[in-house]
Amino acid sequence: GQQVMQIPQYQHVQEGEDFTTYCNSSTTLSNIQWYKQRPGGHPVFLIQLVKSGEVKKQKRLTFQFGEAKKNSSLHITATQTTDVGTYFCAGPLGGYALNFGKGTSLLVTP
Amino acid sequence: GAGVSQSPSNKVTEKGKDVELRCDPISGHTALYWYRQSLGQGLEFLIYFQGNSAPDKSGLPSDRFSAERTGGSVSTLTIQRTQQEDSAVYLCASSLDRGSGGSTSTDTQYFGPGTRLTVL
Numbered sequence: 001g002q003q004v005m006q007i008p009q010y011q012h013v014q015e016g017e018d019f020t021t022y023c024n025s026s027t028t029l030s031n032i033q034w035y036k037q038r039p040g041g042h043p044v045f046l047i048q049l050v051k052s053g054e055v056k057k058q059k060r061l062t063f064q065f066g067e068a069k070k071n072s073s074l075h076i077t078a079t080q081t082t083d084v085g086t087y088f089c090a091g092p093l094g095g096y097a098l099n100f101g102k103g104t105s106l107l108v109t110p
Numbered sequence: 111g112a113g114v115s116q117s118p119s120n121k122v123t124e125k126g127k128d129v130e131l132r133c134d135p136i137s138g139h140t141a142l143y144w145y146r147q148s149l150g151q152g153l154e155f156l157i158y159f160q161g162n163s164a165p166d167k168s169g170l171p172s173d174r175f176s177a178e179r180t181g182g183s184v185s186t187l188t189i190q191r192t193q194q195e196d197s198a199v200y201l202c203a204s205s206l207d208r209g210s211g212g213s214t215s216t217d218t219q220y221f222g223p224g225t226r227l228t229v230l
Contacts, residue, residue, distance in 0.1 A: 048215060048218065098219065100154075
């Protein structure tokens with residue numbers, strides 16, 4: 001079945017450093033979504049990418065969808081302590097629910 | 111407006127007991143999903159409801175798990191004869207419509223705060 005893998009599993013950065021998490025799917029995706037889960041919280045939708053090669057920005061966050069629509073990345077520029085949390089990518093599972101990666105946990109120290 | 115709500119927020123039970131977890135989706139959302147998140151893990155799909163269609167139960171891990179959705183709104187996830195490996199956070203999500211189907215985009219899913227289940 002479809003597998004969505006994320007690396008790294010954990011990342012610890014100093015405030016102000018950049019951060020990138022990568023997502024790879026074993027199959028071509030019609031779209032990919034990114035969610036953020038703060039410690040003790042629930043996943044919150046960040047963005048959805050649909051087009052091959054698409055790049056979207058949200059302030060310091062840059063999301064990319066690969067040309068083959070099998071991989072994606074999330075890059076945070078100049079991290080802040082508010083960026084702490086786990087970032088999940090997810091692809092459609094048979095078009096209904098989402099198949100989530102295991103996430104990348106980001107820790108930012110001041 | 112009100113988001114997805116779940117109850118109880120925490121549930122501690124003894125092995126072998128049955129538990130019921132409740133989810134109230136966002137008003138007007140026709141699609142409802144249940145996921146399970148074990149400690150330090152990603153989200154595991156359990157079951158999906160869309161309107162009056164038969165639910166997609168393909169993610170349920172065993173026949174001890176069942177779910178229903180009454181009146182197209184509130185949903186209850188029932189776990190019978192709980193086992194220690196059932197301990198996890200159970201998350202409910204709802205979306206305005208179904209998934210992508212034949213289109214390329216998927217409706218955004220809005221998650222509830224989850225129910226933390228501990229089986230002793």
